[in-house]
Amino acid sequence: MKIAVIGAGFGGMSAAWDLIRAGHQVTIFEAADHTGGLASGFREPHWDWSVEHLYHHWFASDEHMLGLIEELGLSRKVFFPLPKTVVYHKGKFYPFDSILAALLYPGLRWGINKIRFGLVGLYLRLTKNWQALEKTTVDSWMHKWAGDKVYEEMWEPLIIGKFGEKHARAVNMAWMWARFHVRSTRLGTYQGGFQTFSNDFAAILSERGVGIQLSTPITAIQPLPEGGLSLTTPNGPQTFDQCLFTVSPGLLAKMAPDLPEDYLLGLLSLKSMGAIVLTVSIDRQFSPEGYYWYNMPKSAGFPFLSLVEHTNYVSSENFGGDHILYIGDYLEPDHEYFSLSKEELMGRFLPSLTRINPDFSIGWVKKTWLYRTAYAQPVPLVNHSQNIPDLKTPLPGLYFASMSQVYPWDRGTNFAVQVGRQAAQRMLSGD
Numbered sequence: 001m002k003i004a005v006i007g008a009g010f011g012g013m014s015a016a017w018d019l020i021r022a023g024h025q026v027t028i029f030e031a032a033d034h035t036g037g038l039a040s041g042f043r044e045p046h047w048d049w050s051v052e053h054l055y056h057h058w059f060a061s062d063e064h065m066l067g068l069i070e071e072l073g074l075s076r077k078v079f080f081p082l083p084k085t086v087v088y089h090k091g092k093f094y095p096f097d098s099i100l101a102a103l104l105y106p107g108l109r110w111g112i113n114k115i116r117f118g119l120v121g122l123y124l125r126l127t128k129n130w131q132a133l134e135k136t137t138v139d140s141w142m143h144k145w146a147g148d149k150v151y152e153e154m155w156e157p158l159i160i161g162k163f164g165e166k167h168a169r170a171v172n173m174a175w176m177w178a179r180f181h182v183r184s185t186r187l188g189t190y191q192g193g194f195q196t197f198s199n200d201f202a203a204i205l206s207e208r209g210v211g212i213q214l215s216t217p218i219t220a221i222q223p224l225p226e227g228g229l230s231l232t233t234p235n236g237p238q239t240f241d242q243c244l245f246t247v248s249p250g251l252l253a254k255m256a257p258d259l260p261e262d263y264l265l266g267l268l269s270l271k272s273m274g275a276i277v278l279t280v281s282i283d284r285q286f287s288p289e290g291y292y293w294y295n296m297p298k299s300a301g302f303p304f305l306s307l308v309e310h311t312n313y314v315s316s317e318n319f320g321g322d323h324i325l326y327i328g329d330y331l332e333p334d335h336e337y338f339s340l341s342k343e344e345l346m347g348r349f350l351p352s353l354t355r356i357n358p359d360f361s362i363g364w365v366k367k368t369w370l371y372r373t374a375y376a377q378p379v380p381l382v383n384h385s386q387n388i389p390d391l392k393t394p395l396p397g398l399y400f401a402s403m404s405q406v407y408p409w410d411r412g413t414n415f416a417v418q419v420g421r422q423a424a425q426r427m428l429s430g431d
């Protein structure tokens with residue numbers, strides 16, 4: 001078969017890996033001038049490594065990604081440092097990267113609250129029954145089982161941070177379960193950064209015969225009367241027997257209006273958050289304690305959600321001595337941060353860094369980069385499993401594998417690999 005894959009993120013590339021090895025002719029069309037999608041990165045001339053546009057790492061439990069890397073013969077390049085994660089409480093930051101650290105966290109006083117916190121965590125780690133949990137919201141389940149104090153201190157800030165006030169109380173409890181169930185405190189990355197991995201993967205795909213067409217956005221997908229699909233490329237229409245689409249449900253609905261109305265309505269009913277990240281290179285270490293990840297509750301009044309000092313995770317020597325800070329947030333796609341200029345956002349974000357390190361001065365800043373994406377984090381509502389579009393769309397030959405179909409797990413490159421490969425299997429079997 002002649003197969004098109006739309007999108008050279010890790011979902012599309014993983015599907016292409018299976019499809020080419022099954023003996024088909026595969027072309028990946030990618031709108032950007034690089035592969036890697038949301039996990040891509042960029043590099044300054046004096047850096048040896050790339051920095052991700054949006055902070056990225058793997059968990060030790062990311063079996064689909066780590067398994068793929070092993071198949072590709074690249075495992076020697078993966079390593080797992082143990083960085084320090086901290087949580088804000090009343091003007092100070094406290095470690096939060098082990099069960100002991102969580103128990104010592106002063107936000108919960110010793111007594112019944114700590115016991116409830118521990119028991120809820122243990123239950124969510126052990127139970128496998130996420131199907132029961134998706135029937136209720138995080139908000140109501142946590143209020144009932146963890147109690148008001150534990151929930152409001154420990155988990156509500158996370159859920160508000162990720163989904164905003166608009167969706168925070170509607171997210172289902174299976175989403176929270178998934179975070180407890182599989183995540184590790186060791187965080188993995190690739191020598192050279194995620195973009196280097198993506199480039200290595202793309203090179204292997206090319207060697208196997210996959211055509212990767214960069215800077216080639218597809219604008220329409222149409223079924224042909226004689227079977228197969230026509231893709232509108234900047235160089236004119238091209239026909240394929242099958243096509244895998246790996247971008248957002250909203251874009252699929254726009255590009256393939258011939259899909260039946262109920263499938264289109266299903267795509268359009270899926271909710272998601274956007275994300276913005278301001279990356280800042282500075283001339284010295286920001287966190288004197290060597291902290292990597294700062295969690296900030298929105299209620300503390302910081303104008304962003306996360307502060308991540310990348311070079312407390314991997315060495316600044318990889319970046320010519322520059323220290324790298326990510327300042328990020330998840331937001332509704334119509335939030336004003338999507339229309340403010342980089343300079344305006346710097347004006348909002350950078351002054352508040354002195355609340356964390358009073359010595360910080362704007363004079364430390366060497367360079368800044370801004371990255372924004374409207375499609376960053378699907379919002380799983382109650383009974384979400386019933387609303388997930390099938391990987392095989394009703395248009396013959398058209399398949400769809402995106403972050404919105406990753407469930408009950410939270411989206412991530414590991415699950416992009418899983419869903420991409422599942423789609424490839426469905427395409428191969430025609431099922």
Ligand SMILES: Cc1cc2nc3c(=O)[nH]c(=O)nc-3n(C[C@H](O)[C@H](O)[C@H](O)COP(=O)(O)OP(=O)(O)OC[C@H]3O[C@@H](n4cnc5c(N)ncnc54)[C@H](O)[C@@H]3O)c2cc1C
Nearest residue numbers: 007009010011030031037038056057217218376412413416
């Ligand atoms: C802020 C943030 C932090 C994250 N942190 C982590 C993390 O720490 N660890 C982790 O594993 N995951 C993380 N993720 C999630 C991870 O980035 C995604 O789950 C994964 O990259 C999705 O891969 P994908 O292939 O499904 O989609 P994408 O990576 O979105 O790939 C889709 C591709 O399609 C291309 N495209 C778009 N339109 C067109 C068109 N018209 N024609 C052709 N091509 C097109 C895009 O340019 C893109 O390359 C994070 C995401 C965000 C937003």
